[in-house]
Amino acid sequence: MLRLSSVITILPLAAALLLCALRIEASVHEYAGEKFVGKGNAFVVHGGSEGIYSSAPGLNESSPGDSFIRFEKITFRRPLELSNFSSGSVHAIVFEVDDRENIGGSAYGGQRALCCTGDLAKLGVCKEGQIIYRPSTNNPGWPQVHGASFDIDTTETTLQARSIQITKTGMYNLYFIHCDPKLKEVFVDGKTVWKNPTGYLPGRMAPLMKFYGFMSLAFVLLGIFWFSQYARFWREVLPLQNCITLVITLGMFEMAFWYFDYAEFNETGVRPTGITVWAVTFGTVKRTVSRLILLIVSMGYGVVRPTLGGLTSKVVLLGGTFFVASEVLEIIENVGAVSDLSGKARLFFVLPVAILDAFFILWIFTSLSSTLNKLQARRMTAKLDIYRKFTNALAVAVIVSVGWICYEVMSVVYLNEADTLFCRHTKIG
Known part of the structure; x- marks a missing residue:
């Protein structure tokens, strides 16, 4: 059976080879x-x-x-x-x-x-x-x-x-x-x-080139600050902070690839398949690692438990599944995009990612509740206060995320309105 690292390495390369055989254009x-x-x-x-x-x-x-x-x-x-x-x-x-x-x-x-x-x-x-x-x-x-x-x-x-x-x-x-x-x-x-x-960028994508340009600059500034502090306190760096460094690095590459993807797309009208695949892959790895970091922190790794024990394989399995599902969704949504309207087949690939995201959230908050109880029982007040603030911040982030999802759903409904109503009223579809 292939290891997860091997799958992560092979998947984008296989996707690139498959997609290069197709002529995928937008606009x-x-x-x-x-x-x-x-x-x-x-x-x-x-x-x-x-x-x-x-x-x-x-x-x-x-x-x-x-x-x-x-x-x-x-x-x-x-x-x-x-x-x-x-x-x-x-x-x-x-x-x-x-x-x-x-x-x-x-x-x-x-x-x-x-x-x-x-x-x-x-x-x-x-x-x-x-x-x-x-x-x-x-x-x-x-x-x-x-x-x-x-x-x-x-x-x-x-x-x-x-x-x-x-x-x-x-x-x-x-x-x-x-x-x-x-x-x-x-x-x-x-x-x-x-x-x-x-x-040549479609109307929905036109503002994204500037957005990713600003985000690339923001990640560069964040990277400079983080790496300067990392070098300054390198003797005191924790394993968890190494993971944060990885997330920031992945974010820098993701934003840069997306900017170059939209810049070339806008200039030629043809989407650069290779750049899009790598932008998608860096973003998917970043989101997967971010969720895994939140999960193991919520479990109290390094605070109330020295290792994850028997949960390690389950955490890796969830992360690997989420990566594969997200990679497939992002490739279908971005590399194969031709119109501003989302295809009906996209729903089939959205559902697994949504279910896995919900499972992540449920497991994170369940683990946080258990960790808070352990900290309270051991009277570790300083760490208990930190974890309570962490829980509140995470709850706010989830609420904001749900609000953003609702906004995206409304946007998709508007984009599909013309096609849906036209089809319904004229017996098409």
Whole structure:
């Protein structure tokens, strides 16, 4: 059986090799044979969702503003045996979250549909078989709808290359849609490029480059102070303080790698896989070591007990499990990120980490209670006072952490609102 240190060493290298075999990009959304899926009375491919900041309009389409969504070589393909007819248009529709109600419609107050139905056609509001959309009253020229159709005996058609200027800050969504049941075997290839005024980082990630830059500087200053004190009192250093030194060092590397990751991502539009994997790994090791330090301190290691005894293997097992679960989650969330929306599959990987975190918290506070009772029974008042302050500080940290989790959940709900409501109202998903 592999030792935990061997697993920790091998896992990031294996992940890097696996991910290098894939071309993972963000802001540059690639479509390689994406198949249209029937949802309601339409056939759909989700092309991406990102927050984009506004910019001043460009002079023309060949000279776009600083913010845009650009179509590059978007090609729709169909099998040769299904090419004996000319078709209606296959559309690319781009809309902002506030315009979601302008997509789709319903007759007599029924379920909203993307494609015009016979009842709606009789009302004269649309042409049967066409996508239903209405111009936005708050954002002139939106939603943006562009299409291409198949000629008879042709197996592919290409969407005209263009740049869509973004002049309003918001959450933008792209869908490829058609309404022709005879085109159910159509695939889409090509890519779209999504750009913010400051670079290629999606709107949700744009502030993170500056954040990690400041955090890198803060960790450097903390490291200078800590290592100066470490060198000054090196004869009195405890094993536990060596662990704190390790955490600070890991934090310095993590912040630096994240900054370089977002800087290159912002410059090129392509996420640097190797840097992202190492940033994720340093962060995961740091969080794992931090939790283990809190746990063994709560158990009274070096205070009321000289060793952990039979608990050592359980502590190492919990730490190793948490590391693996967190590493997998972070790799999926960061290395494979394409849109600002979180994938539904992410929930499957969040749950193990959340459960392990809850187990850490439960074990830490249970151990603290036991240690406090031992200190009180032995009348070690000075250490008892320190541990009480430690318990209070830890309780405050847990409360703040729960508050931050709630904030993140609210942010994710907002980011997914456009996609969820659009899908629900138009029979998609």
